[in-house]
Amino acid sequence: MKRLWELMKKQWRGYAIAISALLTAIIIDMYNPYFVGQIVDRVIMNGEMPYLKTALLALAAITIGRAILGYTKEYGFDVTSSKVIVNLRKKLFDQIQKLSFSFFDENNTGELMSRIKEDTENIMSAICYGIMLFLEQCIYFIIATVILFLINWKLTLICLVTMPLIEYVVFKLERKIGKTYEKISDQRAVLNTTAQQNIAGVRLVKAFGREKHEIQKFLQQNEENYKINYEQARTMAKYNPPIEFLSNVVLVLVISFGGYFVIGGDMSLGTLVAFSNYIFMLIWPMRMMGWLTNVLAQCLASIKKIEKIFNEEPLIKNCENPKEPEDIRGHVVFRNVGFEFGGTPVLKDINIDAGPGSTVAIMGITGAGKSSLINLIARYYDCTAGNVYFDGIDVRDMELSLLRNNVSAVMQDTFLFSDTIEENIRFGVVGITEEEFLAASRDAQVEEFVSQMPDGYSTVIGERGIGLSGGQKQRISIARALIRKSKVLIMDDSTSALDMGTEYAIQKAMDRRKGITRFIIAHRVSAVKNADEILYFENGEIVERGTHDELLGIRGRYYDTYCEQYRDYVAALEKEVV
Numbered sequence: 001m002k003r004l005w006e007l008m009k010k011q012w013r014g015y016a017i018a019i020s021a022l023l024t025a026i027i028i029d030m031y032n033p034y035f036v037g038q039i040v041d042r043v044i045m046n047g048e049m050p051y052l053k054t055a056l057l058a059l060a061a062i063t064i065g066r067a068i069l070g071y072t073k074e075y076g077f078d079v080t081s082s083k084v085i086v087n088l089r090k091k092l093f094d095q096i097q098k099l100s101f102s103f104f105d106e107n108n109t110g111e112l113m114s115r116i117k118e119d120t121e122n123i124m125s126a127i128c129y130g131i132m133l134f135l136e137q138c139i140y141f142i143i144a145t146v147i148l149f150l151i152n153w154k155l156t157l158i159c160l161v162t163m164p165l166i167e168y169v170v171f172k173l174e175r176k177i178g179k180t181y182e183k184i185s186d187q188r189a190v191l192n193t194t195a196q197q198n199i200a201g202v203r204l205v206k207a208f209g210r211e212k213h214e215i216q217k218f219l220q221q222n223e224e225n226y227k228i229n230y231e232q233a234r235t236m237a238k239y240n241p242p243i244e245f246l247s248n249v250v251l252v253l254v255i256s257f258g259g260y261f262v263i264g265g266d267m268s269l270g271t272l273v274a275f276s277n278y279i280f281m282l283i284w285p286m287r288m289m290g291w292l293t294n295v296l297a298q299c300l301a302s303i304k305k306i307e308k309i310f311n312e313e314p315l316i317k318n319c320e321n322p323k324e325p326e327d328i329r330g331h332v333v334f335r336n337v338g339f340e341f342g343g344t345p346v347l348k349d350i351n352i353d354a355g356p357g358s359t360v361a362i363m364g365i366t367g368a369g370k371s372s373l374i375n376l377i378a379r380y381y382d383c384t385a386g387n388v389y390f391d392g393i394d395v396r397d398m399e400l401s402l403l404r405n406n407v408s409a410v411m412q413d414t415f416l417f418s419d420t421i422e423e424n425i426r427f428g429v430v431g432i433t434e435e436e437f438l439a440a441s442r443d444a445q446v447e448e449f450v451s452q453m454p455d456g457y458s459t460v461i462g463e464r465g466i467g468l469s470g471g472q473k474q475r476i477s478i479a480r481a482l483i484r485k486s487k488v489l490i491m492d493d494s495t496s497a498l499d500m501g502t503e504y505a506i507q508k509a510m511d512r513r514k515g516i517t518r519f520i521i522a523h524r525v526s527a528v529k530n531a532d533e534i535l536y537f538e539n540g541e542i543v544e545r546g547t548h549d550e551l552l553g554i555r556g557r558y559y560d561t562y563c564e565q566y567r568d569y570v571a572a573l574e575k576e577v578v
């Protein structure tokens, strides 16, 4: 709330202009019934024809003035509030970017999207139309009441009696509508998620022949949506007639009692006409209040949801006095490292010493904790026991951006943006020369397939562009990591979709890049056998470690994996020995 207020205060000039226009428009508007009343009294009743011209000119001036001021008011509120919302959205987005990996484990994409989109839109309606109409209707109400009392306090009191009744029905209606509105909003979110997931997973749906099932699911939710909308329409239909009726009762009261006063000579006919006009300035605010409270309630609910994100502290951030190593060499050490995921131990007592320029390979069955291990190096997560050191400094004491800039990771799930291949590889890194870019692309074997595309590196990929094979995507992510020239390179199962030849070519290219400490997670012996140390993981523990030859020598799990992958070759060898 305070945050929103600060943002609104920054735009005070815009709001000042809009509110001045609003006030002036109301003041001018108040003269409208006055001139209508004068026309009735002086022109129609008294036959003062010359006055007609003056009155009509005045009415025309009021109309034009109102149109211009109305435009200024709407435009002012709209533009100013849009600026506030743009800034709010920017802050929200910045905050979301700051949050740690673990936050995204707990919050799903759909929800975060609706925070950024729907909730900010709700706040927009409140600070734009909400404030504008609220101010306008309050001022109309106050001024009109004063004028009405001045004209004829008895008639005003008679009319005011009906107001609480109108207000009662209006609030009852809005409470019902508010509830159905919430249901509609929730239902819309469900419908959107279903449609979005179905479209995102359309290939899977088709491959499994589940179209009918998906259509059925969607139809069911669509039907729900229809029912709630129908419910809302019914509520409206039920409550609107009584509101209309009560509004008309006021008019009947004005005409009958007012007529009585006019006949008795206590009031002129023109004044009665003006009176009935002012009365409408009173009824409208009453009818609007219900809607306005709903807009306000929705806005408050949205602010609460957004506040929750703002109050979220990034779990991983710089310590008080972050350190920077004098010379970055890429020496990574794990000392008695343990890691838990939501209370479940994932890694236990891990000790690794990866010297600058060395290669550590990690193997093990799925779920053994391989990705969890490499997540600790650049603090995607913090370890829960022991220490991870980067060039002798505990990673938790090191300047975070420096640490992350010096660790490049090719993640297990490749993610490419809907952009050109070049942008996907450069990924906003500045100061990269064309040669360096081409070298990274060549080393990652990207050049090989890009050179056959008519648009080359400018080819747009992803949703709006062409599709790529799994291996091609992996190669682009490898190039993206290589271009950053970091001292530590992590490759999490990132050559799994490549054929042996391409994998070998990438390995050779990597070997030529000296002085880079490499962590390679792989399932294929071919990808790990040249490493300085191979670690075999099981249940979060290192159960075997050593070079390729050493591990083959102990004939353990690594040996079994090797035999499985090279079954025919081993069999042939054994035959030869016999």
Ligand code: DUT
Binding pocket: 105, 341, 346, 364, 365, 366, 367, 368, 369, 370, 371, 372, 373, 412
């Ligand atoms: N885990 C979670 N939440 C996560 C990631 C992992 O609870 O977000 C758990 C699941 C698993 C363990 O941590 O039991 C280790 O997971 P990790 O991803 O480290 O396993 P892996 O060795 O990388 O498996 P894979 O070869 O399938 O990538």
Ligand code: MG
Binding pocket: 370, 371, 372, 412, 492
């Ligand atoms: Mg993994």
